[in-house]
Amino acid sequence: MKIGVFSLTCCEGCSVQFLNIESDILKLVEKFDIKNFRLIKERNEMPVDIAFVEGFPSNDEEVEKLSYIRENSKILVSMGACASNAGIPGMVNYAGKKAKGIKEYVDVDYFLYGCPFSIDELMELISCIFHGKEFRNKNQNVCSECYLRGVDCLLDKHILCMGGVARAGCNAVCPYNGHECSACRGGYEGIDIKSHARLLLSKGFSEEEIIDAYEMYMHEYVEELKKWLKER
Amino acid sequence: MAEREINIEDITKIEGHANLLIKIENDELKEVRLGVHEGKRFFEKFMVGRSYKKIPEMAGRICGICTVAHEIAAARAVENALSVKVPECVEMARNMMLISSHIQSHLLHLCFLALPDYVGKDNSLEMDVETLKKIYKVKEAANRMTEIIGGRAVHPCDVVVGGFSREIGREDAERYGKLIKEAMPILEEIASVFLTLDYPDIRRQNNFASLYGDEFSLYRGMIKTSKYVFEEGEYEKYIEERSIDYSNANRVFVRGEDFMVGALARLNFNEIDGRAKEMMNEHGIKFPSNNSCHMNIAQALEMVYFAEKAMEIADEFNGCSERGEVKNENGEGVAIIEAPRGLLLHHYVIEKGKVRYANIITPTAMNLESMERDLRWHVEKILNRDDEEIKKEAEKLIRAYDPCISCSVHVARVV
Numbered sequence: 226m227k228i229g230v231f232s233l234t235c236c237e238g239c240s241v242q243f244l245n246i247e248s249d250i251l252k253l254v255e256k257f258d259i260k261n262f263r264l265i266k267e268r269n270e271m272p273v274d275i276a277f278v279e280g281f282p283s284n285d286e287e288v289e290k291l292s293y294i295r296e297n298s299k300i301l302v303s304m305g306a307c308a309s310n311a312g313i314p315g316m317v318n319y320a321g322k323k324a325k326g327i328k329e330y331v332d333v334d335y336f337l338y339g340c341p342f343s344i345d346e347l348m349e350l351i352s353c354i355f356h357g358k359e360f361r362n363k364n365q366n367v368c369s370e371c372y373l374r375g376v377d378c379l380l381d382k383h384i385l386c387m388g389g390v391a392r393a394g395c396n397a398v399c400p401y402n403g404h405e406c407s408a409c410r411g412g413y414e415g416i417d418i419k420s421h422a423r424l425l426l427s428k429g430f431s432e433e434e435i436i437d438a439y440e441m442y443m444h445e446y447v448e449e450l451k452k453w454l455k456e457r
Numbered sequence: 458m459a460e461r462e463i464n465i466e467d468i469t470k471i472e473g474h475a476n477l478l479i480k481i482e483n484d485e486l487k488e489v490r491l492g493v494h495e496g497k498r499f500f501e502k503f504m505v506g507r508s509y510k511k512i513p514e515m516a517g518r519i520c521g522i523c524t525v526a527h528e529i530a531a532a533r534a535v536e537n538a539l540s541v542k543v544p545e546c547v548e549m550a551r552n553m554m555l556i557s558s559h560i561q562s563h564l565l566h567l568c569f570l571a572l573p574d575y576v577g578k579d580n581s582l583e584m585d586v587e588t589l590k591k592i593y594k595v596k597e598a599a600n601r602m603t604e605i606i607g608g609r610a611v612h613p614c615d616v617v618v619g620g621f622s623r624e625i626g627r628e629d630a631e632r633y634g635k636l637i638k639e640a641m642p643i644l645e646e647i648a649s650v651f652l653t654l655d656y657p658d659i660r661r662q663n664n665f666a667s668l669y670g671d672e673f674s675l676y677r678g679m680i681k682t683s684k685y686v687f688e689e690g691e692y693e694k695y696i697e698e699r700s701i702d703y704s705n706a707n708r709v710f711v712r713g714e715d716f717m718v719g720a721l722a723r724l725n726f727n728e729i730d731g732r733a734k735e736m737m738n739e740h741g742i743k744f745p746s747n748n749s750c751h752m753n754i755a756q757a758l759e760m761v762y763f764a765e766k767a768m769e770i771a772d773e774f775n776g777c778s779e780r781g782e783v784k785n786e787n788g789e790g791v792a793i794i795e796a797p798r799g800l801l802l803h804h805y806v807i808e809k810g811k812v813r814y815a816n817i818i819t820p821t822a823m824n825l826e827s828m829e830r831d832l833r834w835h836v837e838k839i840l841n842r843d844d845e846e847i848k849k850e851a852e853k854l855i856r857a858y859d860p861c862i863s864c865s866v867h868v869a870r871v872v
């Protein structure tokens with residue numbers, strides 16, 4: 226199978242993460258043919274069977290590049306928060322500049338969420354594709370993973386954590402390390418921002434703090450959140 | 458008459474997207490343009506208005522390779538702004554992280570981006586499996602080391618203003634130390650490869666800049682250039698940024714002159730010792746050097762030097778659960794540290810806990826002007842060669858600088 230790793234505007238941390246598959250990449254190289262990976266290759270070819278795309282298109286050329294990748298790949302994987310919804314740079318949506326994830330421009334077959342994405346999930350996805358099995362993103366929140374790892378909830382220490390609405394799959398790596406979840410993996414499907422906001426308010430966080438936290442990686446929900454806060 | 462245009466649309470094996478245009482007319486070099494067409498990313502703009510607490514986390518996302526450097530520079534700048542006293546053990550742990558991330562970045566650059574040029578391969582994954590396994594072994598070790606301290610290798614998740622969001626234990630340092638000890642022999646072996654390669658001879662640049670002090674530090678020091686020595690807080694008196702029309706990244710000058718930062722600049726101004734020094738002597742290598750392509754040698758030696766330093770720090774480290782306390786939420790602060798590619802500057806003004814002004818100058822932005830001038834200097838000398846060869850030489854030079862384009866276009870002062 227031919228694979229390609231492509232980069233639009235972003236920090237390229239997901240490409241670095243891809244190279245960090247470490248020893249597994251050697252196994253990968255045996256089964257797959259990395260045909261296109263500008264970060265490490267000079268001669269890059271198309272078409273590919275699987276295209277992994279990180280970053281978001283920030284200008285017309287990148288929009289064109291993205292369509293070209295779509296037309297020349299069988300499976301397109303959105304890799305990381307930037308590809309998914311423009312990630313942290315997507316915050317400039319609120320300053321009148323548009324930054325949108327790649328699904329707004331082309332069809333996406335699979336999403337690897339996170340900033341950066343999780344290596345375990347990538348390996349799972351590759352194995353699913355290889356064996357013709359169905360791949361599904363996790364559909365619980367990060368709190369569920371905190372619970373499994375026995376992490377004391379940060380909300381009780383008055384740290385504003387977004388884990389209640391964030392999609393699981395990272396093994397709650399931030400709360401496990403004492404740092405709040407910023408929801409870099411975006412919202413999970415059952416997300417209920419009203420009860421989440423209500424919970425945060427009851428823990429003593431201000432409306433402004435809650436909006437700030439959503440603005441970081443959860444841009445899509447900010448309008449709804451603001452509206453609810455105003456009307457409640 | 459004869460007009461030649463050499464155009465590299467998207468330079469491969471560098472971090473980020475850049476293009477190079479060389480115009481030759483009647484055997485005369487007309488133009489050399491190193492453009493950065495990667496989209497601007499407005500980091501400083503959206504940092505404004507945010508709580509200072511979120512700044513290290515956001516800053517990390519400027520670059521996936523130098524993420525540790527950005528997080529630490531951001532944290533230190535905010536700490537300077539808010540006069541936070543940071544416990545010594547925090548600085549030790551930060552140093553450990555900085556070192557393992559430098560090693561990982563140098564390895565990525567040397568083995569995956571630079572080496573193929575010198576061994577006639579398209580990419581490093583084409584190398585024999587035994588060599589690859591070795592490279593991966595140390596790369597993996599460096600990543601694990603960053604992860605032990607930072608919680609995660611790409612975008613560590615526990616760096617906060619004042620210290621770490623969790624306790625870093627004595628046993629963490631032990632695991633860290635064990636990894637580096639085990640990796641050391643291979644690290645030396647890899648480093649020695651780069652001490653013996655045949656590099657292009659590009660000796661134009663005489664102006665370097667790096668941290669400088671009693672001890673060779675990546676974390677803090679005076680800023681030394683070939684002509685000046687100054688403190689981080691005084692940078693505006695010396696360092697100036699200019700925008701240019703064909704590039705999305707600014708150019709940076711020290712009192713009007715271009716300069717070079719990175720491993721070569723560091724070794725030009727700082728003494729190394731231990732095993733790295735021995736290797737240097739064994740191979741008859743001397744610093745200072747003004748051959749820009751010796752960046753590769755300098756990075757190789759640094760990996761060995763800092764690996765030894767990391768073992769010492771890990772040995773002395775007794776755990777850390779303290780954190781510097783934030784007592785006031787107003788102020789202005791600058792921090793300049795050594796990222797893998799050279800000096801990295803973060804500057805913030807904070808009012809009532811929110812960022813009011815942010816300025817970030819990255820090593821690649823500092824190097825771009827020097828890189829372009831070096832290219833002009835070098836291409837001028839090899840005009841009689843064919844396009845392919847000129848291209849190859851130009852790429853070797855660009856890759857020696859180890860540019861990190863994503864970093865350089867974080868720019869923000871949108872008008």
Ligand code: SF4
Binds near residue numbers: 518
């Ligand atoms: S998702 Fe995060 S790690 Fe990946 S490219 Fe974007 S900023 Fe970098």
Ligand code: SF4
Binds near residue numbers: 371387389397
């Ligand atoms: S720390 Fe965060 S993710 Fe963990 S349980 Fe509490 S709110 Fe949920």
Ligand code: SF4
Binds near residue numbers: 409
């Ligand atoms: S804990 Fe939250 S911020 Fe951290 S990786 Fe998981 S989803 Fe992202």
